[in-house]
Amino acid sequence: MITLGIETSCDETAVALLDNQEIINQGIASQENLHSLFGGVVPELASREHMRLLPLLIDSVFDRARMVMGDVDNVAVARGPGLLGSLLVGLGMAKGCVLSTGANLVGVNHLMAHLLVTETQERIRFPALGVLISGGHTQLYKMNSRFDLELIGRTLDDAMGEAFDKTAKLLNLPYPGGKYIDKLAGLAEPDKDLLPSPNLDNRNLDFSFSGIKTAISNFLKKNDLSLSKMDPEPDIENIALQNPDVAKLCASFNWSMAKTLYTKVKRALDKENDIQTIVMAGGVASNHFLREKMSQLAGEYSISLLLPSPSLCTDNAAMIAYTGFLLAKRGYVHDLSLEGIPRGKSIPWDYNNTT
Ligand code: KG4
Ligand code: ZN
Numbered sequence: 001m002i003t004l005g006i007e008t009s010c011d012e013t014a015v016a017l018l019d020n021q022e023i024i025n026q027g028i029a030s031q032e033n034l035h036s037l038f039g040g041v042v043p044e045l046a047s048r049e050h051m052r053l054l055p056l057l058i059d060s061v062f063d064r065a066r067m068v069m070g071d072v073d074n075v076a077v078a079r080g081p082g083l084l085g086s087l088l089v090g091l092g093m094a095k096g097c098v099l100s101t102g103a104n105l106v107g108v109n110h111l112m113a114h115l116l117v118t119e120t121q122e123r124i125r126f127p128a129l130g131v132l133i134s135g136g137h138t139q140l141y142k143m144n145s146r147f148d149l150e151l152i153g154r155t156l157d158d159a160m161g162e163a164f165d166k167t168a169k170l171l172n173l174p175y176p177g178g179k180y181i182d183k184l185a186g187l188a189e190p191d192k193d194l195l196p197s198p199n200l201d202n203r204n205l206d207f208s209f210s211g212i213k214t215a216i217s218n219f220l221k222k223n224d225l226s227l228s229k230m231d232p233e234p235d236i237e238n239i240a241l242q243n244p245d246v247a248k249l250c251a252s253f254n255w256s257m258a259k260t261l262y263t264k265v266k267r268a269l270d271k272e273n274d275i276q277t278i279v280m281a282g283g284v285a286s287n288h289f290l291r292e293k294m295s296q297l298a299g300e301y302s303i304s305l306l307l308p309s310p311s312l313c314t315d316n317a318a319m320i321a322y323t324g325f326l327l328a329k330r331g332y333v334h335d336l337s338l339e340g341i342p343r344g345k346s347i348p349w350d351y352n353n354t355t
Pocket of ligand 2 (some may be wrong): 110114134282283284314315
């Protein structure tokens with residue numbers, strides 16, 4: 001079964017071709033450089049870039065795979081949550097492909113796809129604990145099965161990736177700055193008492209990251225550490241050498257974020273005591289220190305930990321194609337009335353079951 005995956009929910013235009021669960025070919029065009037100048041994603045520009053890049057990317061992925069649109073059985077497309085204008089570009093293209101070929105149309109929940117993509121590397125054993133940490137979301141799921149995800153914890157304000165990106169912005173690092181904080185953190189020792197580890201003084205599984213953002217902002221008002229000018233391609237080793245206090249702040253921030261995540265995930269494991277696997281996914285799951293802390297926790301509980309490779313953590317189309325393939329195999333498909341769902345609205349389970 002050949003599945004074409006299309007992802008345009010935020011600022012990455014991505015296309016992938018799968019033969020069952022095997023990735024045949026994939027391509028991604030990042031808009032990071034465009035949006036970095038504005039310190040965040042500009043929705044209008046993102047949609048226009050998707051419109052320009054998506055047809056070119058589809059052509060090149062089919063060329064490299066030596067395949068044509070007529071070979072495709074399923075067209076899987078991210079249907080939300082995301083920026084509505086961006087989603088509509090992907091949905092329009094997916095509907096066009098389906099109209100011209102008669103392939104199945106499968107709308108895919110972007111969040112579910114982040115969690116399931118690790119299966120292109122290794123099978124998940126259920127029930128699993130899904131730790132979804134991205135630029136837009138911070139959520140804990142009890143994954144009873146592939147399509148039965150129960151939300152058991154979530155952020156009350158900022159997402160984890162947002163906290164990384166806002167901290168990077170305060171330091172004058174380009175958007176999205178999570179990966180720079182991660183690299184700088186690897187070049188210094190943390191001061192474990194410098195920053196608060198947010199929202200731990202309770203018994204719940206929810207997160208809050210607005211406090212740590214304020215703590216960083218207050219710290220930077222008292223200590224003028226921000227880099228004097230923003231370099232679109234920062235030389236991280238040089239920054240760490242010239243500004244050891246910036247690297248230390250990044251290491252301390254990374255440490256506080258990891259402590260929060262470790263504590264909440266440990267609490268979830270104690271509460272749901274039948275978990276077989278932890279799946280950590282989303283862009284922030286490529287963070288080195290968070291991966292290390294999660295491995296330590298999984299070791300303490302003698303359960304397995306599945307971490308997608310870093311390129312499958314950030315937005316990609318292989319995750320959309322794989323989830324679309326699983327859904328289509330079970331007969332879950334959509335008709336051409338499929339709609340995009342913006343961020344903040346829940347994704348309906350509105351498949352036409354053909355089996
Ligand atoms: O999953 P993703 O690509 O997009 C969303 O669905 O939101 O996640 C993007 C987020 C950004 O906030 C980015 O700064 C963060 O993932 N990120 C990282 C790292 N790499 C990407 N955060 C911390 N450490 C990293 N190594
Ligand atoms: Zn994402």
